[in-house]
Every structure is written in structure tokens, then in C-alpha cells.
Amino acid sequence: MEMAIDTPSPSASVSAAGAPSAAAGRQSRAAESVRLEHQLVRVPLEALKSTVRTNHRLAEKEIAAVLSSAAVPAGGGGDSGDAAVDHLTSLVSRLHGLKRKMEEGARAEELQVQRCRARLNRLASACTGDDEEWEELRLKRILVDYMLRMSYYDTASKLAETSGIQDLVDIDVFLDAKRVIDSLQNKEIAPALAWCAENRSRLKKSKSKLEFFLRLQEFVELVKAKNFMHAIAYARKYLAPWGATHMKELQRVTATLVFRSSTNCAPYKVLFEQNQWDCLVDQFKQEFCKLYGMTLEPLLNIYMQAGLTALKTPFCLDGNCPKEDPLSLPGFRKLAEPLPFSKQHHSKLVCYITKELMDTENPPLVFPNGYVYSTKALDEMAKKNGGKVTCPRTGDVCNFADLVKAYIS
Numbered sequence: 001m002e003m004a005i006d007t008p009s010p011s012a013s014v015s016a017a018g019a020p021s022a023a024a025g026r027q028s029r030a031a032e033s034v035r036l037e038h039q040l041v042r043v044p045l046e047a048l049k050s051t052v053r054t055n056h057r058l059a060e061k062e063i064a065a066v067l068s069s070a071a072v073p074a075g076g077g078g079d080s081g082d083a084a085v086d087h088l089t090s091l092v093s094r095l096h097g098l099k100r101k102m103e104e105g106a107r108a109e110e111l112q113v114q115r116c117r118a119r120l121n122r123l124a125s126a127c128t129g130d131d132e133e134w135e136e137l138r139l140k141r142i143l144v145d146y147m148l149r150m151s152y153y154d155t156a157s158k159l160a161e162t163s164g165i166q167d168l169v170d171i172d173v174f175l176d177a178k179r180v181i182d183s184l185q186n187k188e189i190a191p192a193l194a195w196c197a198e199n200r201s202r203l204k205k206s207k208s209k210l211e212f213f214l215r216l217q218e219f220v221e222l223v224k225a226k227n228f229m230h231a232i233a234y235a236r237k238y239l240a241p242w243g244a245t246h247m248k249e250l251q252r253v254t255a256t257l258v259f260r261s262s263t264n265c266a267p268y269k270v271l272f273e274q275n276q277w278d279c280l281v282d283q284f285k286q287e288f289c290k291l292y293g294m295t296l297e298p299l300l301n302i303y304m305q306a307g308l309t310a311l312k313t314p315f316c317l318d319g320n321c322p323k324e325d326p327l328s329l330p331g332f333r334k335l336a337e338p339l340p341f342s343k344q345h346h347s348k349l350v351c352y353i354t355k356e357l358m359d360t361e362n363p364p365l366v367f368p369n370g371y372v373y374s375t376k377a378l379d380e381m382a383k384k385n386g387g388k389v390t391c392p393r394t395g396d397v398c399n400f401a402d403l404v405k406a407y408i409s
Contacts, residue, residue: 037138037299038293039292039293039294039295040119040122040123040141040168041116041119041120041123042292042293042294043170043173043292043293043294044112044115044116044119044170045116046291046292046293047112047115047170047172047173047292048109048112048113048116050198050199051105051108051109051112052109054105054198055102055105055106055108055109058101058105059098059102059105062094062097062098062101063098065094066091066094066095066098069087069090069091069094070091072087114167115167118167118168119167119168122137122168137163137165137168140159140160140163140165141165141168141169141299142298142299142300142303143159143300144156144159144160144165144169144171145169145170145298145299145300146298146299146300146301147159148169148170148171148174149174149298150298151178151181153171153174153175153178156169156171156174157171170292173292177284177285177288179191180192180195180284180288181281181284181285184277184280184281184284185277185281187221187277189214189217189218189221192210192214192280192284193211193214193215195284196210196211196214199291202291203287203291206287206290206291208287208290209246209283210283210284210287212242212246212249213279213280213283214280215238215239215242216239216249216253217276217277217280218234218238219231219234219235219238219239219253219254219256220253220256220271220272220276222234223256223257223260223261224261224272228257231257232257235250235254239253239254252267252268252271253271255268256268256271256272301335304332304335305335305336305339308326308327308332308335308336308339309336309339309340309342310342311325311326311327311336311342312327312336312339312340312341312342313341313342314341316328316333316336317333349364349372349408351364351373351374351376351377352371352373352392352393353373353374353377353392354374354376354377356374356376356377358372358374358408359408360408362374362375362376363375363405363406363407363408364405364406364408365378365403365404365405365406366403366404366405366406367389367391367396367398367403368396368398368402369391369394369396371391371393371394372406373391373392375405378400378403379400382400387399387400387401388400389403
């Protein structure tokens, strides 16, 4: 009795083996994105929570005002019909205003939900989508994030619009931050204090000192303007509550009432300098990033530093750093300054000609002048030049047989 056995073709075997490998690669890529770019989902979620809280507070405030107004008898309890009509008209008008605000709030919430959904779908596509398309869009998102952090808002908006990734970037969130940053750069405290009031509960949980420093700066500005009585009243109202936890800072700042802005005493003179406003801007940026779950460094810097960590060696800091090395450029070198040297247990020899690794399969050969290149590169050169090889660095010519094999231990 004969039995037929189907044998899978080689192409089918390769296809079956390649599919799980590609799927595993995509899953690994999705996991990497979640670890390195958690802000992709975190930022719109935090924005949604903030919008919901704002709408809830607004609704509570307006409804309480309407109920309080409705409880008051029209016309003070008299029989005036006109007063009653005016009173009811006012209530209806206020209710219409509340309805309009609630509809605007609902649209804002729906927009944030749409962005959350788009980003979740984007992460889901990491396991099934095209690799090249995924990497291209990720690069564009990283560039938009960098531009927004560097205050290139128009350029970032244009790139997001032309790439169709408006729902995958956080332009509106950064524009809200821009309003506060611009005000601080113009020496205006009010917008920053309003932002702190809107997010007081979350800032308190993170033990933020931003509002305290803003209050201190406002006090210093009053002293600088020689409005001393107003400064004292301001300190009693806004700074005194911080005394239990920040007494040393309070004592130092209130001493400016005596030393004034013209003092030469260094500990107090610095409080009147312009860089205090720059410090407030930096402090706000840090608190803003923490609040929305963003990385303090731009994503572009993080990704580039991850690569530079593998490339940085003591040799890169010498004057002989080859031009092919990214660390030969000043910008990359500055970015790599805080990074440790790459940890390499074994030296690796790379051929100057082919850029391929030299090992036992492709051993190094030494020229009489001491330069070393791979066997593969020099063998090909000798075949093309009748057994002659030329050192690409010095131009020295010798026979292939004159080369000495080097051994790697």
C-alpha cells in the first residue's frame, strides 16, 4: 500500500517562518513605543481630564448661581409683575448661557476623546502596519515635539498639517503653555498664577513650589517699584501661608525691604536680576511637562542620546576622530557630554575600506607602513591590480604577498 506524503516547498517554509518573525518584530516595536513614548497617550488623557474638571466646576458654579437667584422672590416679595418677568427673563438668559458653555465643553471633550482614540489606534497598528510608514510617522511626530519645545510653533503646525498627524501631536497643549511662557517673559505673573489655580490639586500632589516662587517674584517686583506698603500687605496675604514650610526663603525675600534693588550685597542683589524670570520660565516648563506626563527632554534628544551612548568612546574626544563618526560634529559632541562611554568588553576592528568587521572569517592584514585593512578588501584590490595593493591613507604600493596577517586575541 502506497501513501502519499505532501512535502512543503522551501518558499512556503520561508514564508511561514518569516510571518511570525515579522509579527514578533512589530509587537516588540509596539512595546518599545509604549515605554519610550508613553506621552503619546498620556498627554491627551491628561488634557481630557483637565477639560472635564473645568467643565464640571463651571457647571456647578453656574447651576448654584441660578438656583440661588431662583430662590430670591421677584420684586422683593411685592406684586410687581414687570419685576417678576424681568427676573425670569434673567434666569432664562443665564440658563441659555450655561447651555451654550456646556455644549462648547462637550465639543472640547469630544475632541480630546477623538485624539485618545486616534493614538490608541496608532499603537494598535504597530503590530499590523507597514514598518517604513510607521517609522516615518514616528520621526515626524518626534520632530514636531522638538519644534514645539523649541518654540517653533508655526513650523510645527505646518509639518503636522502636511503630514496629516494633527491628532498624534499636542500643538494645542503647547500653545496653552506658550501663553504662560510669553507672559513670564514679559514680566507678567497673572496668567501663570491662573494656571496654578486651575491645576492646584495636581500641583499640590506633586509638591510643586511654582506658585510660591511666583508669589515671591511678585513681592520682589513691588519692592523694586518702591511700593513698600503694598508689598507688606501682599506678603501678609499671600506669602504668610507658606511660612510653615518655606521660612528661610521668606526671610531672605522679605529682607529686600531693607536692602532694596540698589544693594551690592550678593545674596539679595541676585533677587532683582533678570535671570530670576528665566528661572521661573524653566520652572514652569518642568511643572508643565510633569503635569502632562511628558519627558523633560525632547524625544529627539532622548533618541539621539541613546544612539550616541553606543558610539561614545575616549577615541571620539581626540583630535583624530574620523569624519564619518557623528561625534566629530560639535552639535553631537555637546549632546553626548553628559553620557557615559560605551561599555565594550572586547575591541572591534572595522576595516577602513569596506567598513566591515575584521574577525577570524575576515582577518586583518598589515601593510609594511603599519596600517591595517581587511583581507576581503585587499584581496579584491589585488585581483584588480595584478597582485598590487595600495594603502588608501598614504598611497604606498606593495605586493599582496608582502602583507602580514594579524591575529586577534
